[in-house]
Amino acid sequence: xxxxxxxxxxxxxxxxxxxxxxxxxxxxxxxxxxxxxxxxxxxxxxxxxxxxxxxxxxxxxxxxxxxxxxxxxxxxxxxxxxxxxxxxxxxxxxxxxxxxxxxxxxxxxxxxxxxxxxxxxxxxxxxxxxxxxxxxxxxxxxxxxxxxxxxxxxxxxxxxxxxxxxxxxxxxxxxxxxxxxxxxxxxxxxxxxxxxxxxxxxxxxxxxxxxxxxxxxxxxxxxxxxxxxxxxxxx
Amino acid sequence: xxxxxxxxxxxxxxxxxxxxxxxxxxxxxxxxxxxxxxxxxxxxxxxxxxxxxxxxxxxxxxxxxxxxxxxxxxxxxxxxxxxxxxxxxxxxxxxxxxxxxxxxxxxxxxxxxxxxxxxxxxxxxxxxxxxxxxxxxxxxxxxxxxxxxxxxxxxxxxxxxxxxxxxxxxxxxxxxxxxxxxxxxxxxxxxxxxxxxxxxxxxxxxxxxxxxxxxxxxxxxxxxxxxxxxxxxxx
Numbered sequence: 114x115x116x117x118x119x120x121x122x123x124x125x126x127x128x129x130x131x132x133x134x135x136x137x138x139x140x141x142x143x144x145x146x147x148x149x150x151x152x153x154x155x156x157x158x159x160x161x162x163x164x165x166x167x168x169x170x171x172x173x174x175x176x177x178x179x180x181x182x183x184x185x186x187x188x189x190x191x192x193x194x195x196x197x198x199x200x201x202x203x204x205x206x207x208x209x210x211x212x213x214x215x216x217x218x219x220x221x222x223x224x225x226x227x228x229x230x231x232x233x234x235x236x237x238x239x240x241x242x243x244x245x246x247x248x249x250x251x252x253x254x255x256x257x258x259x260x261x262x263x264x265x266x267x268x269x270x271x272x273x274x275x276x277x278x279x280x281x282x283x284x285x286x287x288x289x290x291x292x293x294x295x296x297x298x299x300x301x302x303x304x305x306x307x308x309x310x311x312x313x314x315x316x317x318x319x320x321x322x323x324x325x326x327x328x329x330x331x332x333x334x335x336x337x338x339x340x341x342x343x344x345x346x347x348x
Numbered sequence: 349x350x351x352x353x354x355x356x357x358x359x360x361x362x363x364x365x366x367x368x369x370x371x372x373x374x375x376x377x378x379x380x381x382x383x384x385x386x387x388x389x390x391x392x393x394x395x396x397x398x399x400x401x402x403x404x405x406x407x408x409x410x411x412x413x414x415x416x417x418x419x420x421x422x423x424x425x426x427x428x429x430x431x432x433x434x435x436x437x438x439x440x441x442x443x444x445x446x447x448x449x450x451x452x453x454x455x456x457x458x459x460x461x462x463x464x465x466x467x468x469x470x471x472x473x474x475x476x477x478x479x480x481x482x483x484x485x486x487x488x489x490x491x492x493x494x495x496x497x498x499x500x501x502x503x504x505x506x507x508x509x510x511x512x513x514x515x516x517x518x519x520x521x522x523x524x525x526x527x528x529x530x531x532x533x534x535x536x537x538x539x540x541x542x543x544x545x546x547x548x549x550x551x552x553x554x555x556x557x558x559x560x561x562x563x564x565x566x567x568x569x570x571x572x573x574x575x576x577x578x579x580x581x582x583x
Contacts, residue, residue: 126382127374129371129374131370132373135370135390135392136364136368136371139363139519140519142519146398146514146518147362147363147396147517148394150362150363151363152360152394153390153392154391157370157388157390159382159386159387163381163383185424188423189391189420189423190420279381282379282381282382284375284377284379
């Protein structure tokens with residue numbers, strides 16, 4: 114029995130996004146039969162306390178829940194961890210300190226996807242949870258790579274982005290399209306050359322409607338992370 | 349930190365079907381936010397030896413791989429096991445003997461779905477792998493419940509069903525529609541009142557085309573198993 118390490122996926126944040134991650138990981142793998150695909154373990158624990166509430170509103174600390182999942186994946190024989198939740202990366206250092214496994218960083222994966230799409234600099238729109246934007250997870254890492262980040266303003270966050278994300282978490286993906294697409298178009302109108310969908314719920318909402326009408330390149334952070342995982346696995 | 353048991357999902361057979369199971373489990377859950385969803389662990393090991401080849405052609409025995417996954421899920425704290433692969437249920441007794449956890453049987457889940465769709469008896473078409481049909485996994489359990497099962501003939505298996513399943517496992521879902529839909533229509537023409545898609549690759553192929561044109565009720569064994577899992581969890 115082969116001892117190839119599994120890819121560990123710390124998910125459930127939200128559960129639809131991590132299921133979609135598994136689907137896209139599979140579809141993006143060059144494979145002719147089951148046995149060509151990557152072994153992977155998905156730890157889907159949707160009970161992890163809300164990351165944005167913890168950062169902005171003094172809600173329960175998610176770190177013990179995140180570490181519990183990482184240790185579970187480590188104990189089961191995983192060789193690396195992917196976390197299809199952007200906001201959870203605000204606790205990246207705490208998670209990395211709790212394991213000897215490499216954790217693939219979703220912002221680095223998104224940056225690689227910008228390059229893959231031929232966008233090496235300039236103004237980039239970033240959509241994400243209020244927690245992700247307040248923690249400046251994208252702004253700092255993309256600025257270092259020579260991009261200029263712009264984000265929705267507080268009124269757009271309240272009226273469009275945060276409700277769109279909440280609709281996906283409540284399984285109402287079709288209704289999430291209109292507010293999320295409007296926020297993306299607003300970033301385009303402010304001069305963005307591309308928009309990073311920096312919350313894994315956002316691509317699910319955007320794909321539920323006419324994605325092409327947004328009219329500029331989009332970085333799907335679910336796909337970007339799946340491609341980074343395939344690179345880790347040498348595929 | 350809550351000790352609610354996780355649903356254990358023994359998957360990877362194929363990996364697209366088990367990812368779709370996680371997606372449908374999420375979408376079928378009444379939930380308004382992440383924390384309302386079910387905690388679940390997916391053990392996706394696509395390296396499990398081919399089940400049909402093992403049963404029909406003397407290929408490597410998959411049971412040690414299946415038991416390894418079940419023990420991994422048990423060790424991680426799962427409270428029940430769902431296996432979104434019909435053919436793997438040919439090793440049900442061996443798996444059940446290796447764990448004290450309940451294993452939800454996919455054929456029972458499909459039978460419950462027939463009743464849910466108002467079909468309490470009569471002629472039922474069953475599509476599945478050559479292994480599933482040869483092991484009579486559906487025929488015996490559905491006959492006991494008062495149904496009469498009909499299955500594709502050997503020429504249809506060779507020309508339509510087996511190639512359709514293989515196309516899904518190779519990520520070629522769109523091409524899988526035509527042969528799988530033709531096999532389903534042939535069962536309808538032989539008098540089936542409904543067709544059980546008794547291989548978890550088949551609904552993926554059927555959904556990649558105009559499913560409604562098949563013209564009779566279908567039992568999606570991915571959805572049926574997800575609904576059985578939600579019932580186990582009291583949702």
